[in-house]
Amino acid sequence: MRYRCTVVGVASAAALGLGAIPAAASPAVPEPAPRVADATAVAATLTLTPARPVEPAATAVSDPANPDFRRFLSPVAVRDRFGAPPARVARVTRWARGAGFAVGRIDATGSRLPITGTAAAARREFGVDLVEATVSGVRVRSASPVRVPAVVAADVLAVTGLSQPVAEPLSLRSCLASPNTSSVLAAAAPLVTAGGCASLPSVVGAVGGVSCALAWGEQPGPAPLSRALPGRVSQPLCGYTGPQLRTLYGLAAADTGAGQTVVIVGAFNGSSTLVDANRTFALTGVAPLPAGRYQVRRYPAAGTARVTGCDRAGWALQQATAVQVVHTLAPAARIVYVAAPDCTRLVDALAGVVADPGLVGAVVSLGWGVPAETVADDDRAATDAVLARAALRGMSTFSASGIYGTAAPAGTWRSTVAYPASSPFTTAVGGTTSAVGAGEAVLWQTGWGSVVGDRHQVGRRDLAPVELGGLVPFGRRDFIPDGRRVVVLAAVGGGPSLDVARPAWQTGVVGGYRQVPDVAALADPLAGLRVGLTDGGYLVRPTGGTGLATPIVAALTALAQARTATRAGLLAPLLYARTAAGRPPLDDVRHITAAVWIPQPRGGLVVAVDAARQRTRPGWDPVTGLGTPGAGFLSALD
Structure with a gap:
């Protein structure tokens, strides 16, 4: 597991407990990135120009005001109408072979043509500079912008695979320790992680030595804090159980998802996923997942050598989280886990899902992403084409909107919109x-934005501002001079994409760019879902992140399809249209001032809720979008 941290703001290093920073030296001259050797095998995918534009048709079948709304197409119709014409496929194939590439078979959608050659051939034909780079610890290939040869420029929409974008899983585990330190940053560091918690014990009424609650507020904070925020303070949860999660979303016993298929796209495949899931279900009040309703598929089945350095612990957590969430909420649904060969081939795996004729009407969970501003134009064009074809087929895809903060996969302090979200x-x-109290009572919901502060001047009678959070050492005074800066532990990465224009269906938001997210669900790892995973040993721990929220919404959509006997397709346009018409299918989420209290040897740590720079507000907001699924969501597809 790779741990990442960041220094926030301009607070002194000593104030943050980081020690002294050496005086600035002359800047080092960066060494040039090593070139990929000419003989290196390189695989790429050519997305061919379709016979007719895909995106307008996908928008039409997804728009409730369009006559073609929900007139979804069969896989064969998608290929025949929106695949590349045979003459185009033949022309590109002849060119590629003449240029020294081996050419694979066109995919079932008639749009993606795999080629393999050497780095020298790729440089010569596409005019790229191929170098080696390290992204998030992953050794990958990086390419300059592609120039398609003029002879086939009109035939090729995008070239992908020359650069290898690194996707990050977006689930987080609560890994509470008992740090005895005056540094908030050091205290916060082990609270949440994107990977494993092998060094800490499993949840059995306590998390790593810190008491945890079985329901929100069961173990509130100290009296001054509890009086200031009645019903809105709790020690960290041990993780919600299956019945608590189903209660949160108003599910009845009849809501099982029978006849539905939920596809989870991830990287790698954990060999103990099914065993871990059923072991966890036995502890959390959920019926077992039969082996016949859990399938693993691998797309693409073959390719060049895998990259090294992917966060396998994080991907294992993402897989376990999604499988356990989907079965908890939709226990009769079929779950198909699609494993990409590594963390750079997620879109290839998604393309395999869309091309699979056996997945008609499937709901697809994508609990991962890459920073949107790092996505190359060709990668965006190719991925949008895949997602548009999914919409044409009546598939519903849901994408995690990202995470930021010191615990985020990228360890970044600023909100970064994720792609493909x-x-x-x-x-x-x-x-x-989301607060589910004693007796499975849903108390309130607010946006996820966990914040601790680097100010902790607090005695017995002086409580740190809840808006900032921070250490609350009862019985002594402790003060860090740089007193008003905060550390975002983990929060939703939402807001505008600076590369994608706002689609016409996204009404009620400000600005000319695509705004993220559209919908929200449980994501706070300090009040998350109890998830079991073999990570050195079998562990059950609270899990959150938008990698938890995404399969929740996917599973609820499968339930809605089952209840209404309707395929949802691309769901976001319907959500905005119904909201604009005064019939919102989601419950608007409002700001709640609340906190998680984490006891420490000399006081405790206050983690403020919905306290990041982007906060929840009435209507659409960059934390929860239009809102969260409520009692009316399952009937909203009618």
Whole structure:
């Protein structure tokens, strides 16, 4: 597991407990990136120009005001109407072979043509500079912008695979320790992680030595804090159980998802996923997942050598989280886990899902993403084409809107919109902190934005501002001079995409760019879902992130399809249209001032809820979008 941290703001290093920073030296001259050797095998995918534009047709079948609304197409019709004409495929194939590439078979959608050659051939034909780079610890290939040869320029929409974008899983685990330190940054570092918690014990009434609650507020904070925020303070949860999660979304016993298929796209495949899931279900009040309703498929089945350095622990957590969420909410649905060969081939795996004729009407969960501003134009064009074809087939895709903060996969302090969540052909999922109290009573929901502060001047009678959070050491005074800066522990990465224009269906938002997210669900790992995973040993821990929220919304959509006997397709346009018409299918989420209290040897740590710079507000907001599924969501597809 790779741990990442960041220094926030301009607070002194000593104030943050980081020690002294050496005096600035002359800047080092960066060494040039090593070139990919000419003989290196390189695989790429040519997305061919379709016979007719795909995106307008996908928008039409997804728009409730369009006569073609929900006139979804069969896989054969998608290929025949929107695949590349045979003459185009033949022309590009002849060119590629003449240029020294081996050419694979066109995919079932008639749009993606795989080629393999050497780095020298790629440089010569596409005019790219291929170098080696390290992104998030992953050794990958990076390419300059592609120039398609003029002879086939009109035939090729995009070239992907020359650069290898690194996708990050967006689930987080609560890994509470008992740090005895005056540094908030050091205290916060082990609270949440994107990977494993092998060094800490499993949840059995306590998390790593810190008491945890079985329901929100069961173990509130100290009296001054609890009096200031009645009903809105809790020690960290041990993780909600299956019955608590189903209660949160108003599910009845008859809501099982029978006849539905939920596809989870991830990287790698955990060999113990099914065993871990059923072991966890036995502890959390959920019926077992039969082996016959859990399938693993691998797309693409073959290719060049895998990259090294992918966060396998994080991907294992993402897989376990999604499988356990989907079965908890839709226990009769079929789950298909699609494993990409590594963390750079997620879109290839998604394309395999869309091309699969056996997945008609499937709901697809994409609990991962890459920073939107790093996505090359060709990668965006190719991925949008895949997602648009999914919409044409009546598939519903849901994409995690990202995470930021010191615990985020990228360890970044600023909100970064994730891709493919910012695509106009998927529904982007944000996150909530949700309080389910004793007796499975749903107390409140607000946006997920966990914040601690580097100010902790507090005695017995002086409580740090809840808006900032921070250490609350009862019985002594402690003060960090740089007192008003905060550390975002983890929060929803939402807001505008600076590369994607706002689609016409996204009404009620400000600005000319695509805004993320569209919908939200439970995401706070300090009040998340209890998830079991073998990570050195079998562990059950609270799990959150938009990688949790995304399969929640996907599973609820499968339930809605089952209840209404309707395929949803691209869901976001319907959500905005119904909201604009005064019939919102989602419950608007409002700001709640609340906190999680984490006891420490000399006081405790206050983690403020919905306290990041982007906060929840009435109507659409960059944390929860239009809102969260409520009691009316399952009937909203009618």
